[in-house]
Amino acid sequence: MITTIQDVLKEFKSDMERMEHRIHESLGTDVELIRQVSKYILGAGGKRFRPLLHLLSARLCGCRDHSAEYTLGGVVEFIHTASLLHDDVIDEAKIRRGKSSANSLWGNQASILVGDYLYSKALYHGVRLQNQRVMDVLSETTTTMSEGEVLQLMQIQNIDITETDYYRLVECKTGVLISASCRLGAIIGKAPLSQEDALTAYGKKLGYAFQITDDTLDYAADQKQLGKVLGKDLAEGKVTLPLIYAIRKAAPEEKSRLDRILQAEAMTDADLSYTIGIMEKYDTVNEALAVAQSFSDGAKADLNVFPDSSPRQALLALADYVVQREM
């Protein structure tokens, strides 16, 4: 019985090793700088969450084309990695997963261009599968993701962002790629549409649960020892769910101060402490976590159309994992 992330990784260890090999093999270029930057960012502690979801979804649908699974696992990881490279330039990030960001090591130019390369190479490998539905999903996904990035830019420092705006951002930024990772598994598994829809819905809710939990971790004081910078979203002017809840409940003078913190050029420790204090006062991190939990529950319910199997157990375990993870 698979119930934890450790069980999942153990059960699918050899598959994920083959996936890992394919990911590195897929880079395929003789351009040294692309190889260097890509190896660094692909090797920098990524959990291969999207490739794993893709593999499990394909297996759940009885996919026998394991080569296509590894190919598409690599494709979704490349798209994810490309978006991280561009994100870090946009956010002027110095740190990614506790290590120096690629842009701080090789500069913004290399990060932009290697990101472009990974996007292109992802689509290149997708195209070679000669499957129209795969390409439909991939091209819609990257388009929506890039719309989401622009939307996010437009919402920076906006204290009046609505929950609806926030959910749209989360869907574009995180939901569609995670959802596509699952859906592509159903497509290459030649699943009936009902199963494809179920996996698409599962992935979308999982993406929400994942991102909302991630957004709360930005304010979770005990994360500091895990090498995660606290208040990164706040410093970048990104208003996420626990902050939206806090703004909504704050007294006028509290809201004014939160707004000043958001508009400030630089964030001080006092700013962060004040913001966390307001969140604690109104218990908004737990309120956001409860929403994440309900998305996780919903994701699990979407898998009801499938009979019990080890991939199904694994996907259920991942739905628990995303709301429990501590890093």
Place this chain on the structure above:
Amino acid sequence: MITTIQDVLKEFKSDMERMEHRIHESLGTDVELIRQVSKYILGAGGKRFRPLLHLLSARLCGCRDHSAEYTLGGVVEFIHTASLLHDDVIDEAKIRRGKSSANSLWGNQASILVGDYLYSKALYHGVRLQNQRVMDVLSETTTTMSEGEVLQLMQIQNIDITETDYYRLVECKTGVLISASCRLGAIIGKAPLSQEDALTAYGKKLGYAFQITDDTLDYAADQKQLGKVLGKDLAEGKVTLPLIYAIRKAAPEEKSRLDRILQAEAMTDADLSYTIGIMEKYDTVNEALAVAQSFSDGAKADLNVFPDSSPRQALLALADYVVQREM
């Protein structure tokens, strides 16, 4: 008889108007910032050279699916425009086609992300044609283009760049997209492979002729009045063909000074005058232009497999145009 660029634009005026309409229609997003930036850059004096080449190539092959022509014309223009947006960020360009660059108006962040959007949207429209060969060409093209951008970055300020390196850069940066624009016309025109190969070869040589001519214009003093900044490549440390020829012929002390100019943080008017002086001394602009002319001649010869027709006359006229144009 079509012999000049004006003849071409007159003959295919209504088609290019429909193309123009499709290009703007294809943007398809409700995200205001994407619309603003895209409209600006798509409207900023682009000559629609690649869409025109695509249209003419398709017509040359007897294509009857005019809607596919307009779609793919938009696709190649989007890819080109996306690469300009990213290029201008990489080069920290202030000016593009005599107007302020998008990054100087909206910032690097918007330029990077809207570039990503245009890449994605281009592939999205390409995918919707449901033609595997179209997608093969598009995905190979964007991959090669992004490799070329990284290669270019690696060759910045390299006085020892070889002609071979330079030609590879030109092929990646300019050749493959122009070549793909022509080839895609043959594909949707359902041309036999011999014709597709001929148009691919024509486009590749045309791309070389176009880029080499463009590289000489960077040092052509009478361009200043046309709103073009002189010595832009030199200031950015890009070593192009007329400079490669100059470096090769320069005396040791001349080469040393050229190298110092290339390595300098900022380029002075004296630096530019000196460099142009060396080029005039060894007549390297004309030497490069002769190479461009021979590529143009070769491109025209590639069209020998086609019988006379107005698209063929137009493509011949464009091969003359790229080596004659003054902006």
